[in-house]
Amino acid sequence: MSAPDRHPEPVLSPADLAHFAGLLRQRRAELEGELARQGASLADVRAARSGADADDEHDPEGPTLSDEWSLRAGVHAELTVALAAIDAALARIDDGSYGTCLRRGEPIGRERLQARPAAELCIDCAREQS
Ligand SMILES: [Zn+2]
Structure with missing residues (x-):
């Protein structure tokens, strides 16, 4: 007889939101650091590859560099996607849908x-x- 109208509990309290915002910002900082390192190593591969191209069309190192490039570009893309997901989550905290x-x-x-x-x-x- 008491409270037949159960208020839906707020999914997350302001304290919860602050907690998850903190987690997201921390994760974001880690990813940005990782992305910066990846960006630096991508530049290394790019420099090495263009050097090889200039020296010799039949450079035996070519495929290796391409593989290395693909691998690092893939990691880079994953980090970028993860970063975007975190930004989207932070935006949802702001707009209340988190x-x-x-x-x-x-x-x-x-x-x-x-x-x-x-x-x-x-x-x-x-x-x-x-
Ligand atoms: Zn669902």
Whole structure:
């Protein structure tokens, strides 16, 4: 007889949001550092490769450098995607939608957010999509 109108609990309290914002900013700083290192090594490969091209069209090092390039470019792309996901999560903290599944709007859950602060989907939707 008391409170038949259960107010939906706020998914995350302001303290929770501050906690996850802190996690995201920390992760963001790590990724930016990693990205800066990757950028530097990409420049190294680029310099090495253009040097090889200028010296000899049949440089036996060519394929190796290309492989190295692909590998590093792939890592670079992953870091960029991860960084964008973090920025999107920080934007959702600002606009109040953080912590709810982008697909169906249900709470993502603190445990999942603790493990993956940039998660956009609840665990069920994430499983369905993979
Ligand atoms: Zn969902």
